[in-house]
Amino acid sequence: MQWFSVTALAVLGTVMVVHPDVTGRRSLAAEVVAGASTPVAQQAPEVKSTPTPTPSVHLTTPLRPAPTLTRQPKGAKPNVTASSGKLSVVPGVDKATGVRDKLTYRVEIEQGVSVNPAAVAAAIHKTLTDARGWQAVHPVSFERTDKADVDLRIIVATPTLTDKLCLPLDTGGEVSCRVEDRVVLNAKRWMYAVPAYGGDVALYRSYLVNHEVGHALGHGHSTCAKAKTPAPVMMQQTKGLGGCRPNAWPTIKAT
Ligand SMILES: [Zn+2]
Secondary structure, eight states, X not given: OHIIIIIHHHHHTTXXXXXXXOTTSOOHHHHHXXXXXXXXXXXXXXXXXXXXXXXXXXXXXXXXXXXXXXXXXXXXXXXXXXXXXOEEEOOOOBOOOSSSEEEEEEEEEETTOSBOHHHHHHHHHHHHTSTTSGGGTSSEEEEEOOSSOOSEEEEEEOHHHHHHHHTTSOOTTTOOEEETTEEEEEHHHHHHOOGGGTTOHHHHHHHHHHHHHHHHTTOOOOOOOSTTSBOOTTSOGGGOOTTOBOOOOTTOOOO
């Protein structure tokens, strides 16, 4: 919360978050990134008023769970649907590197979900600090903490709790969202990804993290511009790829 209200200007440098994530309209941040406009100086960001829908879609769940980052008795089905409604913060710190503006985040996982919390946190941090990620686009560096006061909460939750945390958006038990300071990743998608990713669950997880954090950084949606080229990370790839290829990284674009 604090980041949005107090330090958003510093974090984003010249990229102002004014009305992030309005469907059908390029966000100002996206325009600035594309060099299409000059940001309005010193305008207060209004991040919280415009939650990010990832529209409701109904997906068939792939048969095999991801082989990694799960924790369940041998042969048992991992739990991603039975909701305890309680979140646990993953303990520990992953320091930001460099001198850029620091964005702090915390990873929270719903109790009872069959994932290894430390491995989930490690995967998220690896994605956020990847050379192909947002740190190459924005003057920001990501630091994971377990403190109460953070800029962003990244939550892995059952479909039931995801739907609650995403309100007033409709995530339909299937998709993920970003609302205010919450990035809510649907545990079902974290575990099983989507068929279009052809079993590359790790890549889909990176997509999920980068897409929803991209909203928090002010980016709206984009679409597949040319078949067989990498899908934009801000495309709603969970709904389908529109002929594009799976892609998790904001720096990888169609040429
Ligand atoms: Zn989205």
